[in-house]
Amino acid sequence: MSYAEVSVNSPIAQRRTFSYSIPQGLDVKAGQAVWVPFGDKTLQGIVLELTDYAAVEETRDIIGTIDPLPLLSPAHILLARWISNYYLSPLFDAVALMLPPGFERRTLTYISLTGRGYDPATLTQQQRYVLQLADQQDSVSLRQLEKALGKKNAQTVVSQLVGRGLVARSHSLERDRIGPKQVPYLRLTVTPDEARQARLSMGRATKQAALLEFLVERQVPVPLSEVRQQLNISRAVINILQKKGLVIIEQVEVRRHPFIPQGTAPSHTLHLTPAQETAFRAIRSSLTAPNRTYPEVFLLHGVTGSGKTEVYLQALAETVRRGKRGIVLVPEIALTPQTIERFAARFPNRVAVLHSRLSPGEQYDEWQAIRNGQFDVVIGPRSALFAPQPDLGLIVIDEEHEWTYKQQEQSPRYHVRDTAIKLAELTGATAVLGSATPDVETFHRAQQDDYVLLRLPERVTPDGSASLPRVEIIDLREELKAGNRSIFSVALSEAIERVLANGEQAILFLNRRGGATSIQCRNCGFVLACQRCETPLSYHLTEDILVCHQCNRRAQVPRTCPRCTSRRIKFLGLGTQRLEREASLAFPDARLLRWDSDVTRRKQSHQEILDRFRNHEADILIGTQMVAKGLDLPSITLVGVVNADTGLNLPDFRAGERTFQLLCQVAGRAGRGTVPGQVIIQTYAPEHYAVQAAAGHDYDLFYETEIAYRRQLRNPPFTQLAGLTYIHTNDAACWREAKHMERRILEERDARGIAGLSLIGPAPAFIHRLRGRFRWQIILRGSELSDFLAQIPIPQGWTVDVDPVGL
Numbered sequence: 176m177s178y179a180e181v182s183v184n185s186p187i188a189q190r191r192t193f194s195y196s197i198p199q200g201l202d203v204k205a206g207q208a209v210w211v212p213f214g215d216k217t218l219q220g221i222v223l224e225l226t227d228y229a230a231v232e233e234t235r236d237i238i239g240t241i242d243p244l245p246l247l248s249p250a251h252i253l254l255a256r257w258i259s260n261y262y263l264s265p266l267f268d269a270v271a272l273m274l275p276p277g278f279e280r281r282t283l284t285y286i287s288l289t290g291r292g293y294d295p296a297t298l299t300q301q302q303r304y305v306l307q308l309a310d311q312q313d314s315v316s317l318r319q320l321e322k323a324l325g326k327k328n329a330q331t332v333v334s335q336l337v338g339r340g341l342v343a344r345s346h347s348l349e350r351d352r353i354g355p356k357q358v359p360y361l362r363l364t365v366t367p368d369e370a371r372q373a374r375l376s377m378g379r380a381t382k383q384a385a386l387l388e389f390l391v392e393r394q395v396p397v398p399l400s401e402v403r404q405q406l407n408i409s410r411a412v413i414n415i416l417q418k419k420g421l422v423i424i425e426q427v428e429v430r431r432h433p434f435i436p437q438g439t440a441p442s443h444t445l446h447l448t449p450a451q452e453t454a455f456r457a458i459r460s461s462l463t464a465p466n467r468t469y470p471e472v473f474l475l476h477g478v479t480g481s482g483k484t485e486v487y488l489q490a491l492a493e494t495v496r497r498g499k500r501g502i503v504l505v506p507e508i509a510l511t512p513q514t515i516e517r518f519a520a521r522f523p524n525r526v527a528v529l530h531s532r533l534s535p536g537e538q539y540d541e542w543q544a545i546r547n548g549q550f551d552v553v554i555g556p557r558s559a560l561f562a563p564q565p566d567l568g569l570i571v572i573d574e575e576h577e578w579t580y581k582q583q584e585q586s587p588r589y590h591v592r593d594t595a596i597k598l599a600e601l602t603g604a605t606a607v608l609g610s611a612t613p614d615v616e617t618f619h620r621a622q623q624d625d626y627v628l629l630r631l632p633e634r635v636t637p638d639g640s641a642s643l644p645r646v647e648i649i650d651l652r653e654e655l656k657a658g659n660r661s662i663f664s665v666a667l668s669e670a671i672e673r674v675l676a677n678g679e680q681a682i683l684f685l686n687r688r689g690g691a692t693s694i695q696c697r698n699c700g701f702v703l704a705c706q707r708c709e710t711p712l713s714y715h716l717t718e719d720i721l722v723c724h725q726c727n728r729r730a731q732v733p734r735t736c737p738r739c740t741s742r743r744i745k746f747l748g749l750g751t752q753r754l755e756r757e758a759s760l761a762f763p764d765a766r767l768l769r770w771d772s773d774v775t776r777r778k779q780s781h782q783e784i785l786d787r788f789r790n791h792e793a794d795i796l797i798g799t800q801m802v803a804k805g806l807d808l809p810s811i812t813l814v815g816v817v818n819a820d821t822g823l824n825l826p827d828f829r830a831g832e833r834t835f836q837l838l839c840q841v842a843g844r845a846g847r848g849t850v851p852g853q854v855i856i857q858t859y860a861p862e863h864y865a866v867q868a869a870a871g872h873d874y875d876l877f878y879e880t881e882i883a884y885r886r887q888l889r890n891p892p893f894t895q896l897a898g899l900t901y902i903h904t905n906d907a908a909c910w911r912e913a914k915h916m917e918r919r920i921l922e923e924r925d926a927r928g929i930a931g932l933s934l935i936g937p938a939p940a941f942i943h944r945l946r947g948r949f950r951w952q953i954i955l956r957g958s959e960l961s962d963f964l965a966q967i968p969i970p971q972g973w974t975v976d977v978d979p980v981g982l
């Protein structure tokens with residue numbers, strides 16, 4: 176084949192490939208990274224297809240290959256095309272998901288002499304300088320020239336010289352400059368017997384003796400830091416033994432796995448409960464089915480603590496037994512260390528944990544190691560789906576309902592659940608979606624038999640079966656009527672006192688950080704808002720400052736109302752900081768710990784907070800939705816939801832679903848040990864179906880109510896949505912462009928006679944103004960919207976979001 180269809184790394188390329196001819200003698204494969212001429216530039220591209228004929232009459236030659244091996248597998252090429260078509264994203268954005276980390280940054284351009292003669296008098300001083308350098312060094316990197324001459328200038332001078340045929344550009348990938356990490360280890364230099372001999376002669380030097388004993392017992396070299404921590408010995412002790420020739424310190428290369436704690440003990444397969452066994456068998460039979468042509472998707476619906484993770488682990492083990500590999504997706508690595516540990520413990524040294532905290536060099540190494548088949552299991556956030564895991568047999572998506580599985584901030588705006596199902600179809604892998612509170616759309620598909628529904632209705636605990644915690648709903652309006660003005664109802668106060676008296680632990684959950692939500696003038700009603708975003712500012716108690724939760728702008732608290740100068744300014748609502756203060760006043764003896772993004776941004780990491788609570792250094796953990804995620808601690812016997820309504824009044828048709836999911840999740844943190852758990856939900860809307868269903872641990876009640884609303888209001892899954900947002904600094908211009916787009920869409924719809932397609936808007940987006948830029952939005956409601964929108968030219972400045980979450 177003599178032509179290649181290439182996805183080019185240029186914003187102009189959009190959803191298209193470009194045809195290039197393959198020069199004689201160049202071996203090019205599909206999936207390979209190449210340099211191609213594009214206008215007057217040389218750009219990176221990925222070959223997506225080899226063809227006998229070009230799509231256009233005149234083609235230019237591929238310049239050369241970047242990497243000898245293909246970077247994308249055939250399945251990944253098809254997946255990238257699908258993402259681009261379905262989510263209407265530039266093709267290269269989709270391709271880039273699958274490239275090694277840092278691929279785009281890691282390309283270098285070099286300049287070398289062509290050998291053509293020239294007259295120095297006709298050249299500028301800078302041109303002569305470049306030629307001189309290129310001559311001295313054989314070839315000089317563009318980066319070096321940019322440092323010397325300035326970025327723009329260097330590129331101009333080089334272009335001039337290329338134009339005169341005096342120098343040529345060449346390109347190569349930057350080689351890894353980051354070496355493996357070295358860590359000091361302590362090792363015995365004598366046999367265990369000799370060490371025991373030496374120990375006997377030590378007499379009163381007990382620290383030295385203890386160290387020798389420790390090393391004999393461990394048999395293998397031990398990291399120096401671990402030795403010092405475990406034995407609490409000084410460096411001097413080690414030095415003495417080293418002088419005596421008994422031990423030596425060696426530098427050992429280590430691969431860093433920040434989320435797999437050193438010394439995680441291997442875990443063993445558990446004996447499955449009957450419900451787990453049924454689920455496992457169903458998945459196993461899918462794994463052994465010969466070459467299916469359709470994706471087999473399972474929805475594993477099990478209440479919190481019902482043993483879903485054990486089913487994933489055994490399904491993965493089965494996958495590995497069949498010579499295949501797996502990918503496991505989790506919503507957020509930092510919030511689920513306990514889950515990660517369980518995978519690492521079951522497949523020691525066979526798990527790759529992908530995380531952005533790895534350095535670029537480490538990420539790149541990890542990618543290569545995965546491609547070489549070094550790991551049975553790759554685990555990570557949504558981007559881990561695109562790891563080059565060979566022989567993929569199983570994809571697990573834990574907590575499949577989580578919104579972090581949709582990429583919202585940048586193109587491609589893909590949902591990893593649907594993308595994973597596509598990848599399963601392309602590779603013949605099996606997909607398992609797990610959740611205690613499945614997404615309504617997912618559950619609906621299972622009801623339609625698109626997915627196979629597997630259920631784990633009961634909790635499992637090591638000592639038999641523990642029931643789900645008892646949930647009590649407290650009507651805050653009644654508390655107020657009875658004269659209780661505290662933010663803690665009588666029932667919640669009593670429950671907290673009991674936990675403290677028994678030495679147990681409690682969680683107080685409030686899905687809003689800061690002190691008060693907003694500050695309002697009692698005289699004129701003016702609400703202090705961010706000048707750039709129009710969002711009400713939140714009061715942060717500890718710093719005594721107002722913060723915009725959209726753009727993080729900070730402002731002083733005014734003494735008087737900016738509009739009417741009244742001094743009657745009042746704090747409204749409640750956030751985690753204020754909750755912490757109220758709790759410290761109400762329960763002065765309790766040790767409190769707060770966990771929200773304000774705390775983790777400043778100094779403490781998630782892991783640190785989690786460890787402190789795990790070690791019982793605090794009695795009450797106060798937090799936002801972070802506390803609802805991966806905590807599995809037997810000593811938590813009480814969960815108090817301080818205000819269940821924070822999310823109910825948002826202008827989003829998924830507000831009820833979101834509230835239900837969060838309440839179930841946080842309630843699931845209670846009563847994982849032998850003491851039965853208790854949950855108290857405080858609310859102003861006790862009759863709301865989301866609150867009622869969460870209190871009864873009743874997914875079916877929630878689903879039946881929710882799906883009826885969706886059907887009635889023609890919301891997904893009964894229709895499909897797509898959001899189009901236009902962003903501009905001028906509000907009026909923004910609105911005009913949105914009106915223009917509205918007309919274009921309606922014309923196209925009518926010209927093609929499409930029924931059942933309606934528009935909402937143009938309307939200001941939920942966050943109308945963000946960082947000084949205005950946003951207008953059009954929402955399409957219909958079906959097969961990707962195909963429809965593909966026909967409409969969408970100008971610069973618009974973003975398209977197919978199947979948006981959170982409107």
Ligand code: ADP
Nearest residue numbers: 445446447448479480481482483484485635636
């Ligand atoms: P889920 O993932 O559904 O929240 P987990 O897998 O975390 O549930 O299981 C909850 C607890 O039950 C864990 O401590 C786990 O080790 C234990 N467990 C799960 N399956 C079994 C089993 N078959 N036998 C004994 N203990 C089990």
Ligand code: ZN
Nearest residue numbers: 696699736739
């Ligand atoms: Zn006022």
Ligand code: ZN
Nearest residue numbers: 705708723726
């Ligand atoms: Zn702002």
